[in-house]
Amino acid sequence: MNEETIRLLLQKIKQQDLSIEEGVERLKILPFEDLGFAKVDYHRNLRQGFAEVIYCAGKTAEQVVAIAEKLSAQGGGNILATRATPEVYAAVLERIPDAEYHSLARTIMIRRGKQEKIGNILVLSAGTSDLPVAEEAAITAEMMGNHVERVYDTGVAGIHRLLSQTEKLRYARVIIVVAGMEGALASVVGGLVDRPVIAVPTSVGYGASFGGLAALLAMLNSCASGVSVVNIDNGFGAGYQASLINHLGEN
Template identity: 45%
Template sequence: LKNIAKEGDRLFTRASKRNFETVRSVRDDVKFHEEAGIIAVGEIELDVEGDVAIVTGGSSDVPIAEEAAVTLEELGYSVERLYDVGVAGIHRLLPNLQELRESDVVIVAAGMDGTLPGIVSGMIGTPVVGIPTSVGYGTAREGRSALETMLNSCATGLAVVNIDNGYGAAAFVHHILKDD
């Protein structure tokens, strides 16, 4: 990590506090986003625009959502968070539909049965990126049930990344929004 951190501005994902201390020993311009597990070294300066909403089904999905949110913020995007609004409490989602429609892209992280991304996609008409999370119990199967539900959704405009891949969702959104 020390050698890589010396090379320039970058992000490290799935990082620990110990990793942060290692990087901080060679760079002063470093931030640790503990909940997201991201170390940001330097300032990544991109000329980007875009508003991204990030939604979670439950509070257990937040660390994966934060991985996406922090990545996008470090790249220069505006991020709005709407957490713990899953199908078990969908009344918390409904008042926020207009805000979701006004976003350029929406990321939805959900575990258990993984139905929230399809529901959101069907209600807003904005591109949605689903992140199945490995939270859940019973037949959730470490996120595989959520993944399969998202992949089988008939809602148009829904793309799906792999289980717990908040960074991958952010990278996909960046490819959608960046101006070549």
């Protein structure tokens, strides 16, 4: 529970919206609450700067709803759920009417508190087929309080498309590069800028791409300095890491 949540809790007690007994019950569940199927971590925001993110794949709609409701009730800032189906979103929407859904990124967003955005994170995609992963990265970063710009379809097959974005490349504080196939875009971008580049290999490609393994290995073996790599299709991880870098020195 962060300082803002504690302040609101004490305020409610003072205003008699919440009794002393109810306040004590709230305090009992610190720092997490055991739901049986999940232990909801209410201190994640305090420790890491953002609330626990719900990974929906493998969970039932009822489980996702229960976790989302608990996090929402704590008032600890924005809530993000990844890899969510429309069916899961429909179940969440019934209980949390202001929940939003991004079908391409498969994310559920519940906005809480001030929506301030700092710095500048640039998300590049090599091709249109990489957009689901790129949007997952962009939305993750936005929900964590970052200004995000998107430049899509800038793959090396038409390098002039990337070179026309030179000003945006130099203005960005962190760059996320999302690419499948042979994953060459990350190395090209890494050779053009003096900014951290986070490479995201995607599973886009024909048979010899091995579901993104070819792009992953190419990015790991990049000769460009300053390129780091997350797992295949892990747009969320890239957005989270970019946010941590972008916020350095801001707090």
